[in-house]
Amino acid sequence: MSFVLDPLLVLESLVRTATVAAFGPEYADVDPLVKRSDRADFQADLALGLAKRTKKAPRAVAEAIVAQIDVEKSPILEKIEIAGPGFLNLSVRASYLADATARALADERLGVPFADEKETVAIDYSHPNVAKEMHVGHLRSTIIGDALARLLTFRGHEVIRQNHLGDWGTPFGMLIEHLEDEGVAKAEDELAVGELSGFYKAARAKFDADPAFADRSRKRVVALQSGDAKTLEAWNVLVRFSKKYFEAVYEKLDVTMRPADACGESFYNPRLVPLAEELEKSGKAVISEGALCLFPEGFKNKEGNPLPLIVRKGDGGFGYATTDLAAIRYRLDELKATRLLYVVGAPQAQHLGMVFQAAKQLGWLVSPNRAEHVQFGSVLGTDKKMFKTRAGDTVRLVDLIDASIERAEAAVGEKANTLDAATRAEVAKIVGVGAIKYADLASDRVKDYVFDLERMVAFDGNTAGYLQYAYARVQSIFRKLEGVEPGAIRIVEKEERTLAIAILGFGNAVRAVESTLEPHKLATYLNTLGVAFTSFYEKCPIRDAEPEVRASRLSLADLAAKTIKLGLSLLGIQVPDQM
Numbered sequence: 001m002s003f004v005l006d007p008l009l010v011l012e013s014l015v016r017t018a019t020v021a022a023f024g025p026e027y028a029d030v031d032p033l034v035k036r037s038d039r040a041d042f043q044a045d046l047a048l049g050l051a052k053r054t055k056k057a058p059r060a061v062a063e064a065i066v067a068q069i070d071v072e073k074s075p076i077l078e079k080i081e082i083a084g085p086g087f088l089n090l091s092v093r094a095s096y097l098a099d100a101t102a103r104a105l106a107d108e109r110l111g112v113p114f115a116d117e118k119e120t121v122a123i124d125y126s127h128p129n130v131a132k133e134m135h136v137g138h139l140r141s142t143i144i145g146d147a148l149a150r151l152l153t154f155r156g157h158e159v160i161r162q163n164h165l166g167d168w169g170t171p172f173g174m175l176i177e178h179l180e181d182e183g184v185a186k187a188e189d190e191l192a193v194g195e196l197s198g199f200y201k202a203a204r205a206k207f208d209a210d211p212a213f214a215d216r217s218r219k220r221v222v223a224l225q226s227g228d229a230k231t232l233e234a235w236n237v238l239v240r241f242s243k244k245y246f247e248a249v250y251e252k253l254d255v256t257m258r259p260a261d262a263c264g265e266s267f268y269n270p271r272l273v274p275l276a277e278e279l280e281k282s283g284k285a286v287i288s289e290g291a292l293c294l295f296p297e298g299f300k301n302k303e304g305n306p307l308p309l310i311v312r313k314g315d316g317g318f319g320y321a322t323t324d325l326a327a328i329r330y331r332l333d334e335l336k337a338t339r340l341l342y343v344v345g346a347p348q349a350q351h352l353g354m355v356f357q358a359a360k361q362l363g364w365l366v367s368p369n370r371a372e373h374v375q376f377g378s379v380l381g382t383d384k385k386m387f388k389t390r391a392g393d394t395v396r397l398v399d400l401i402d403a404s405i406e407r408a409e410a411a412v413g414e415k416a417n418t419l420d421a422a423t424r425a426e427v428a429k430i431v432g433v434g435a436i437k438y439a440d441l442a443s444d445r446v447k448d449y450v451f452d453l454e455r456m457v458a459f460d461g462n463t464a465g466y467l468q469y470a471y472a473r474v475q476s477i478f479r480k481l482e483g484v485e486p487g488a489i490r491i492v493e494k495e496e497r498t499l500a501i502a503i504l505g506f507g508n509a510v511r512a513v514e515s516t517l518e519p520h521k522l523a524t525y526l527n528t529l530g531v532a533f534t535s536f537y538e539k540c541p542i543r544d545a546e547p548e549v550r551a552s553r554l555s556l557a558d559l560a561a562k563t564i565k566l567g568l569s570l571l572g573i574q575v576p577d578q579m
């Protein structure tokens with residue numbers, strides 16, 4: 001299926017065709033600048049910008065374009081008018097909107113086509129660290145990465161999730177020693193319930209206070225790196241328990257990351273020595289101050305000297321950068337990914353930029369294949385400072401989710417006190433988890449955002465609850481009108497027109513996220529749709545309308561609800577049937 005329903009896109013191509021007819025094929029690339037308008041349904045603003053190029057007054061440009069459009073024969077245009085200095089006001093035929101919404105309703109994808117070119121997309125997201133608590137920083141990566149994974153899958157791409165777990169490195173020396181002291185059973189108890197930071201802190205405290213323990217820990221690191229069987233077994237215990245805990249968090253957060261998607265830092269261990277040797281032999285990496293380094297173009301330190309990306313340290317060890325080099329190569333060469341996404345916080349921009357540039361210089365990353373840093377800002381408290389507990393600790397992810405669900409339960413109770421306890425708990429989970437995800441996804445990801453549960457769990461404003469409530473309302477209409485069939489859509493009232501146009505913009509919003517990787521574009525779209533639905537619901541009675549009008553409005557409400565449901569699902573958010 002590949003028909004364009006969105007009137008905005010249809011008008012764009014209509015105006016472009018007319019422009020080419022008026023001025024010649026060299027105008028095929030002009031952007032007609034079509035947008036929603038208060039005066040008509042849409043307006044096209046291109047005439048002003050074309051004045052210079054065509055050596056005509058803007059109004060004359062507009063007239064020349066309009067002269068090429070046969071409104072009477074157009075299936076979509078009802079009227080076209082030139083306004084002011086040369087804006088084109090475009091009104092859409094009600095019959096077009098009725099027809100396009102009917103086609104969307106008949107299609108399980110609601111008229112959203114698959115991508116023309118299907119890609120293999122590797123998405124590096126969530127990536128918590130073993131034996132360390134998942135905190136709010138991982139929240140953003142997990143939520144944004146999961147939304148992108150869902151949306152790109154919906155567009156027909158093959159998505160490969162990569163959980164680049166922090167499961168290797170020097171801290172494991174002290175963690176393993178602490179594990180030996182505690183005994184496996186006790187450690188499991190702590191780790192399984194998410195007492196990861198307690199475990200980590202206890203190990204750290206011993207390391208700092210007890211020189212003998214610190215010494216044992218250092219020896220452990222050596223034993224771990226040399227592959228000592230007993231040490232590896234202990235390491236494995238830590239990894240296994242932590243993974244179990246992460247899985248529980250993903251489950252609670254309704255995130256699609258699965259155990260099989262884990263491809264942690266340790267996975268690349270066997271590749272590091274050969275990689276360094278290869279780069280050294282080929283001369284692509286050079287020794288600088290004892291370390292084997294790459295110098296990606298365009299990266300300089302404060303003094304203006306080239307910044308090194310360290311492949312092998314002076315002591316022969318490998319670090320974060322080496323692993324990322326091995327990982328990017330693996331994803332390109334073995335996973336055959338053509339698009340690589342790294343959903344990682346903004347502070348790692350330089351590191352990833354250097355890895356990407358190095359991969360280009362090494363000939364691994366060749367256009368049109370590409371790597372993109374999907375960066376995001378910090379989570380702040382309502383005091384606009386880094387989000388911390390009152391005691392100054394980092395906030396545990398699970399505690400946040402629980403708090404949101406609890407608040408949602410109270411909010412749902414106020415709204416729909418007729419729900420039985422079990423249903424209410426179910427709804428609270430959907431609303432509470434949705435609130436957290438939506439608040440994160442609805443804000444421009446590169447900016448910091450304030451974690452404010454009160455606002456997030458509200459049922460009005462730009463929230464998940466607002467949309468979930470709109471959805472539930474439609475389900476309740478259907479329950480009350482049991483047996484009444486939806487029927488042919490007719491667009492008569494202003495609110496019906498606005499709602500139809502809003503609905504038909506869905507595919508365009510999905511595509512915008514696909515190319516920009518900015519989920520807030522879909523959230524903003526859904527909110528506009530929710531607002532259009534709310535006015536429609538208030539101004540256009542359904543139940544008491546004439547049978548034909550009622551049938552039409554039922555269809556329109558149904559399509560609005562389905563669009564909200566599908567749109568939210570691409571953000572990883574569910575909808576309740578009642579609330």
Ligand code: ARG
Nearest residue numbers: 124127128164165166324344
């Ligand atoms: N585990 C790292 C952290 O918590 C993030 C890993 C990001 N991914 C990567 N390929 N470097 O900071």
